[in-house]
Amino acid sequence: MNRLADLEFLALVKAGLEELVPGVTEGAQLKGNSMISPQGWAVAVTPPHHGGGHHYDLVALPDVSLQPDVPCFMDCVVSMSADPQDAANTWVQTAGVCLLELLDRRGHFADHAGPEDEHGVPGWHLITSGAVGLGHDVDENRRLQGALLEANVLHRIADSFTADLESPFFNGVKVFYGGTPGAMQAEVRVNGERHEAASAAMTALGLPEPTAFTTVRFYALLLPVPAGEREPSFPTARLDLAPASASGQSDANSHGTDCDCACGRRLDPEHPAFALALPHPVAELSEEERRRRVTTNTGPVIVAEGLGNFLKVRLPVRLDDGRTVVHFVWVSLPAAVIEDFAQRVHRDDLAGHRFEGLLCNAVGPWGEDVLHAPVVLGGQRINEDGSVQLSEVLESSDPLLAKILGETWPTAFVLGDRFPRESSSDVSR
Template sequence: MRSRWRRNADGDGLAALPEQAVLAIVAEQLSEMSGRPFELENGRVKGPGSTAVVLAKRPDHAGGDGHLDLDFVLNVDRPQDTTITDCVAGYGESPEAKVRQAVEMWAGTTVSAVLELLAQNGRFAAHLAPDDPDGLPGWHAIHGGVIGWGTGERYEAASQWLGDHAVLPDLAPALTGEPFERDHLIGVKVFFGSTDGTDTAEVRVNGRVHPAASQALRDIAWPRTAGSTYARTFILLVHGPEAH
C-alpha cells in the first residue's frame, strides 16, 4: 500500500517541569513547525488567529511521570466545539528531555493534522476523502504523521508497518458510540506496540479510551518483535456524513 503519511522519529515519555517551562517548549516547537508565532500568554500558548494550546488537568486521567494532556483549541471563544484533545508521554534522561520528546511526538502526529486543517494545502498531513478506501467511510479525515520508537534491531517495525498500512478501515466497524455524538472535529489517537511479546494497543477518541476500537487494534497482525517496537499516529475526523 502507498505510504502517504509516513513520518518517523527516533526515541523513547516525561517528568514534571513547571507548567510555564512546558508551555515554553510547546510554543517553541509549534513556532518552528508552523513558521508562525506561538507565544506564552496568560497561562497558555497563544497561536495565530483564535488558536491556543493549553495544558489540561483531567482528574480522571492523571497518567504518571512522563505524561502530558494537551488541548489544541481552534477557537478560544468556542472551546467546547473546537478543542482537539490528546495525551502523550515522552522518554529521556532529564525532565526537560522527556518534555521535549513528548512535545515532539505530539507535534509530529496530532499537531500535523491540526495544522493541515488550518492550511488545507497538504504540507503537514494527508487528506482522506469520505469515499477513500484508506479512510473512514463517510468522514473527511486528515491523517497526521507516524512516530516510532523502541529498542533492538527492529525497533522501527511498528512505525514502518503503520506508515505502509491504512489502519482506519480496520478500526471502522468499532469506531462508534458516545464520542461520535459530535459530528465534527473528532480526534482519534492510535498507539500500539509490544515489548518481548507483551502487547499494548490503545485507541482514544476525543481523549477517551475507546475499548472496542482498542481491541480491534490489538487484533490486527502488526509486527511483534524481540526487544520493543511502538508507533503512534493521530487522525482528525473533520466532518461526518451529516455534513455532506
C-alpha cells in the same frame, strides 16, 4: 525526572512547532496553562487524569472564537527519555500537525482522506499524521512505523468506533502500538478516552512485534461530512501562512520547480525566506504512492522507502541590498549519517559537527541545475529552549552551487517582485 510546570512544557511545544514551521507561533502568548495564538487557535495543558507524573495531557483549540463551548480535541504524551522536548515533539509531530492541517488545509502538514477513499473512514473526512516511533532500535522503529501505516488501521476498524464520534466539529483519535516482545499493547483513544472495542479490533489485526522495546503512534481528526456534501465544515480560523500559487504551479523566479510556498512564514521583507515542502523525489510521487512509501515524516526528517533519508536544512543566499534570503531545502543523507546526527542531538554533541549529503531540490532562479549537487553541512546547535537549529549548507564542490553560496546576487534576479522593501517614507510613518 520531575514533571515540568505547564508553561515550561508549553514552551517546548512552542519550540517544536516553530522548528517545524518557522513563524507559525509568532505572537503566541504563554499564560496560565495555555499558549494562545493571535490567529485564533490555542493549546493548553490540563491536569493529568491518567498515567504517572511524566504524562502531559494537552487540549488543542483550533478556533477560540466559538464561545462559550470552544470545540477542542485532546491527546496525551509521555516523556520516555531524560529530555522532555522528545515528549513535546511527539505531540507536535502527531496531534500538532493535525491542528496545523485543520487550519491550513492544503496537505502540507498531514494527509487528507475522504469518506470513499481506500484509506478513509466511511461518512467522515480524515486528517491524519504520519507515524512516530520511539524505541531502543532505530530499525525497529522504522519497521513498526511502516507496519502501522500499512495496516490501514482506522479504515479497517471503522465499524468499531464511528458510532461513538459525537462532536459535530471534529473528533480526535490516537492510535498507539507499543511495548516489548510478547507484551505489546494496541490502544485507540477517541476524544481522549480509551475505546475498548476499537482497541480490541486493532489488537485483532495482528500487527508484527518488535525485537526490542518500541512504541509507534499516529493521530487523526475525523470531521463529519454532511449528507449530500463532499466536504466537511472547517473552522473559520486559518493559519496566516504564505499563500500557495493559485494555479498550483510554483514561481520559478523565487521558489524552484517543486516549491508550493509552504514556508510557514509571514512575508517579512527584511528576512525573506522560502521553504520547499518536500524533497524532489518525494514531491514527484502521486499522493497514493507518497502515503505508501513515506514511513517517517517528523517535519525536519523524511524517510521514504526506496528513495532515501532526507533532512531539512538552510541554504542562505546573500543579496546585493544587504539582505540574505534563506531557502529551506532538503538534502539526502545515508542512513548511518542521519542516525549519527540523531544520536548527537541526544548527546548534545552537535557543535562543530560537519557532514555531507546531496541537495534534493531545485532552488530559485538556478532551478534544477543544482539538483543533486553535493553539499557540506554544519552550523547546527541546540538552542536554549531545547530546540535544534536546522543545519546549514556551508559549501559545495559543485561549481554553480559554490558560486551561489560564495557570491552576492542581484536582488531582482533572486526575488523578482517578492519581498519588496518598505520605502523610507513608509518606515518613518
